Amino acid sequence: MCEPTNGVATIANLECVFQNVVQAFLGFAGIVLFILLIVGGFRFITSGGDPKAVEGAKKTITSAIIGLIVILLSYLILVLIKAITGVDVTTFKLVQ
Numbered sequence: 001m002c003e004p005t006n007g008v009a010t011i012a013n014l015e016c017v018f019q020n021v022v023q024a025f026l027g028f029a030g031i032v033l034f035i036l037l038i039v040g041g042f043r044f045i046t047s048g049g050d051p052k053a054v055e056g057a058k059k060t061i062t063s064a065i066i067g068l069i070v071i072l073l074s075y076l077i078l079v080l081i082k083a084i085t086g087v088d089v090t091t092f093k094l095v096q
Contacts, residue, residue, distance in 0.1 A: 018092040029071055036064035067090055
């Protein structure tokens with residue numbers, strides 16, 4: 001958890017900045033995934049049997065699911081590295 005430093009910029013603040021950026025990125029990725037799934041589903045339902053429209057909708061849904069898998073696998077790889085080596089690579093800490 002990031003603690004305030006009374007308005008004084010320190011190297012330790014980089015930990016907070018990095019943590020906030022990663023959390024914002026993961027939240028944004030989740031929102032984009034949800035929107036892409038909704039758009040792909042809507043395009044699939046409203047395709048009216050047009051093969052090109054159906055194919056485009058399937059590609060949108062497939063891309064969204066592949067993106068989710070990439071994000072999950074990257075996190076799982078970091079957890080695996082932590083389990084094998086004992087080094088916690090899932091947190092960002094500066095040695096002072």
